[in-house]
Amino acid sequence: MPSRKVEAIARLLKEQILAGRYAPGSRLPTYDALMEQFGVTRPTVVRVLDTLREEGLLTVKGQRKVFVTQRFPHHDRYVWVTSEQPGSNEWSLFLAITHEVIERGETGITGQVSALVGVDGRANNPEYRQLCDFEGRGSAAGLLLVNSAMIYLLPVLQKPGLPRVAIGAPLPHANLVALDxxxxxxxxxxxxxxxxxxxxxxxxxxxxxxxxxxxxxxxxxxxxxxxxxxxxxxxxxxxxxxxxxxxxxxxxxxxxxxxxxxxxxxxxxxxxxxxxxxxxxxxxxxxxxxxxxxxxxxxxxxxVREVLCAGKDLIDAHRAGAPCPSRLVPARFLGELTRPLSTATDATVEEKTVHP
The missing domain is CATH 3.40.50.2300 (Response regulator)
Structure with missing residues (x-):
């Protein structure tokens, strides 16, 4: 667990990076310069930089050359969250297809889209711990939450935090994307x-x-x-x-x-x-x-791509301080799609979806 000094320095550097003091792609000060600036030892600087690298803010090139990443997950990582598990009675085709589209990078969203599946609120649940980490560090642009009784009750979502969008039905502290x-x-x-x-x-x-x-x-x-x-x-x-x-x-x-x-x-x-x-x-x-x-x-x-993009637009509007009215996604026939069909076959999804 990082010491308070490591956390404080990492938090300060993170704020400076996100505020633009260190431009994307620019080189961070040397280890010696950081040691002198903060009055700490080299191992402390190493732990600070490791913390920021884990958040996706830094990258290492060559021997001890540390650079700010070109894109920050805090600005362009969108996390889709569901409490359901593949193969369960509640794992619907809507969930299976959304998950596959995310895994295949077919969402149409500019930025990173990742999925947390089977989030259940237990302390030993890896996906829930990751969700708590995103909330605690603010290391995502926002959350796309598939409404369920479990998601509604998750402790980490009981207070405002990262921008959130509820998919399907309302959730506390979240804007809504509904299906017509x-x-x-x-x-x-x-x-x-x-x-x-x-x-x-x-x-x-x-x-x-x-x-x-x-x-x-x-x-x-x-x-x-x-x-x-x-x-x-x-x-x-x-x-x-x-x-x-x-x-x-x-x-x-x-x-x-x-x-x-x-x-x-x-x-x-x-x-x-x-x-x-x-x-x-x-x-x-x-x-x-x-x-x-x-x-x-x-x-x-x-x-499902239109649903995800509508959620992303609401998250971006929230971050920009713009109005965020609920979005109603329309039903479409084939000729009305705004994006082309994927080349994936029916069997791809059917094999992954056992239950209705």
Whole structure:
């Protein structure tokens, strides 16, 4: 643990670096000059410089030549934080795709974007300790927090600190990036009515089924021509097959959860029905990783890159002292994306996401 003297000197040099006294890329004073300036020994100077190097403020070139880094993580590091773990029941495709986009450097954000996964608030949790370190040192531009009960209760987030953005739902001391689910359902309903007279809606969530039915009926669709199917990934294949083993089979399907797309396609195959030819299929997705595109499925959904960039913009506005109104990210069809699709395949994400 650094001594108080090391912490004090490191804090002073850090303030000077961030304030611009030492320009990015410039050389720091020599060891001897720092020893004389602060009246300390060489080992103390070494520990001070090690502390600043760990924060990403310094780099070493050659023998004892210490330079200020060109970019400071305090200004351009954005940290995405979730309490969920890959493979858990709560590890959704939205989380899996966001995490993969960050890991592959496809966010579209200028600067560093890193991910803390499985943050649970325990003192022995490495990710939580790292989050506390970011907060304590101020060594990030801001935090992109995926709302959950665990994130809401994390001790380190109970007081204002680094600029924060909550994704999905409000959190204390954080600006908000929300997803326009109402707009998604409205636009999807309009598209479905262009494509079919008998519409099936599939979702594991009763509230979303009710919202879709209400919207379709609001557009004038007769209730007898809307079939709501409460389906989970397990059993969806058989339910899909049964839907087409009847006279009043649907001619358009709205899949409101992308976890249902693979079993739905398997069910269509068993029923000898082709998406895009025999039945119109519109599925919710998380861009840029739509499932089933090659099999004839059309998609509407939220671009996780757009969500991250909206959060980054709010963090930057907060740091600049500008107004930070909540952002509502719209649902988009393929032709409306502001960034091109990635070359990653459906299987890349499906292999990482076991649970709905």
């Amino acid at each position: 689910f109402a707009g998604l359902i409205d636009r999807a309903s309009a598209r479905l009515l262009e494509k079919g007279r008998r519409i099936a809606v599939m979702s594991p969530h009763a509230s979303k089924l009710a919202a879709a039915q209400e919207c379709l009926e609001g557009y004038g669709q007769h209730p007898d021509r809307v079939f709501t199917v409460h389906a989970a990934p397990i059993g969806c294949e058989r339910l899909t097959e049964l839907m087409f083993d009847r006279r009043s089979r649907p001619d358009a399907i709205f899949v409101m959860d992308d976890n249902l797309v693979p079993p739905l396609l398997a069910g269509l195959e068993r029923a000898k029905v082709k998406a895009g030819e025999d039945v119109y299929v519109l599925a919710h997705c998380n861009w840029p990783r739509p499932l089933g595109m090659a099999e004839g499925v059309e998609h509407i959904g939220f671009d």
